[in-house]
Amino acid sequence: MRTTRWKIALVSSALIGAHASAPALAAQDSAPTVAPPVADAILYPSTLSYGTGLIDIPVAWISPTSGDLWVTASGKIVNYCATVCTINFQDKFNTNFSIDTHWKQRFSVGLSVYSQNPNYGFFGEVLALKQQPEKIWPSVAVGFRNLGPDTHEERFLVGNDIYVSPTGGITDTVPGYAKHFHSTPTVYAVATKEFTAGTNGAASFSLGYGSGIFHDDGQLGKNYNDKGTIVKGLFLGARYALRTSQNSSVTILGENNGWDWNAGVVGNWRGLSLGVYGTELEEGSKNPSKGYLYTVYNYTKFNVSLGYSGNLHDIAHGTILRARIGELEQEQGQLRAQIKVRQRKIDELQASLKKAQGGELADVAKRRELLDAQIKEEQDALKRAEDRLNQLQGGSPPPTTTPPPSTTTPPR
Structure with missing residues (x-):
């Protein structure tokens, strides 16, 4: 692996530029956005080279929390030299480093450093249409990759x-x-449909089309890609994510990146992730009959990634490892249970009211007034719980103080 010019200054400028441009984009997008109810609870992992997505392809998704950050180092076992390498140490392990930031639930920007050819490229994405609960349409995004000198x-x-x-x-x-x-640059458009998958799971399917890296074979034909392409430039993929505890999850990924079929699994604990993948699964073993570039292309490869995801605002306040997602999900469950209890209480009170209205009690009017007051009190408490649940599902941060306990007075 060659000596890497890590371009630390460029990484810093990417983060500063993204933070500075966030207010301008927010002014253009004043309409509120609502996050899909479950799929956003388990964040997408980083791809091998270009920020969040599946294995190699992007998805139409931006983190529901502004300031979220992904830092990933990945490696692919590939003898990239078609002839004898000038630098002869660790030349079979191609590594990449990326940093990705998400802002205002609307756009992302990042930088990828290509370590075995010490260069770099910026990437980014804008969420043009966001999937809404109970609606059929998917999220749609447009983006770019490899915006740089190479x-x-x-x-x-x-x-x-x-x-x-x-x-x-x-x-x-x-x-x-x-x-x-x-x-340079590679541009793309992608649509992603999110689904719930049980009480602790999320699934999605993505379909997109791109230029450049997704489409251009460099006039190499089968020397570059022997099989695996569905339609030139077309890519697709799916994920299934399962929350295994409040602070951990496992994600299974499969895709076609326009050239190859890839699959992998990513484990995450409080923002620390480890992923293992197989790429070019359709190609099998290395064989000289697959063209003069057979040492680089057209055989199955093993990949691994190590990553960290956190939030810049949380990091600034000393919180390095993620724990908020599990806590918010726990609060959502408590609110749903509270809503069910209060709804049942309202039904019981309304039944008592009907009974009082039909009876021949001397204090019907007084009893009815008391029941009306209790029903209104329960309805107000129900609305507060539903508003809080909607706030959590919409990506808003939790309040800094604990909500006061219910003061509901049971019927006498």
Whole structure:
């Protein structure tokens, strides 16, 4: 693996730029947005190279909490050198590093550093349409990838190289096989439909189309991709996420990224994640009969990722590991139970009211007045609980103080 120019200043400028542009975008989008009720509770993992999504493809999703952050390092076992490598240590492990930030429930921006060809590319996404509860339409987003100086990157991000001279000088170069790739920038559109999957699960399906990295084969034909493409530029995928405890989850992923079939699983505990994946599953083993670039393309590869997700505002206040999601889900469950109890109480009071109205009691008027007051009190408490539940499902932060206990007076 070659020495990496990590571009720390560029990472910082990406975060500052995203934070500075958030108020302007919020002014353009003054209409309130409502998060899907369950799917957003289990956050999407980061892709291998470009922020949140599945394994390689993006999804139409932005975190419901502004300031959320994903930092991911990933590695793919691939002998990227078509000939003998100039740098000969760890040359079979292609690593990438990415940082992704989400803002205002509407857009994301990030930076990916391609470590084996020490270059970089920005990426981002805007959520144009957000899925609403009980509605049929999906979320829709548009985005870009590989916005940077490297115009010849391909899907493995090894389209730019370096040459080390006998005197030790380093020069950027493009391998001959990559000269016809034109992937800067890569743009795409994607739709994602979220579903509930039991009391602790979430599922989704995504379908999209893109240019550049999703479409361009660099005039290599089957040397670049022997099989796996459905339609050039078309990508699709699905996920199933299961919350295994208040602070942990497991996500199963499958996709076609326009070129290959990929699958993987990601475990997450309080924002710390580990993912393992198989890519190019349709290709099988490495074979010289698959073209002169058979050491790079057209065989199944093993991938691994290590990641961290948190919230910039929480980190600034000393909270490093996520725990809020589990706490909010627990509060939602308590509110739902409270709503059921209060609804049952209202039904009982209304039944008593009807009985009092039909009886020949001397104090019918007084009894009716008392029951009306109790019904209104229960209805007000029910509305407060429903408002709080809707607030949690909409991504708003919980109140800083504990709500006062109910003062409901039982009927006498």
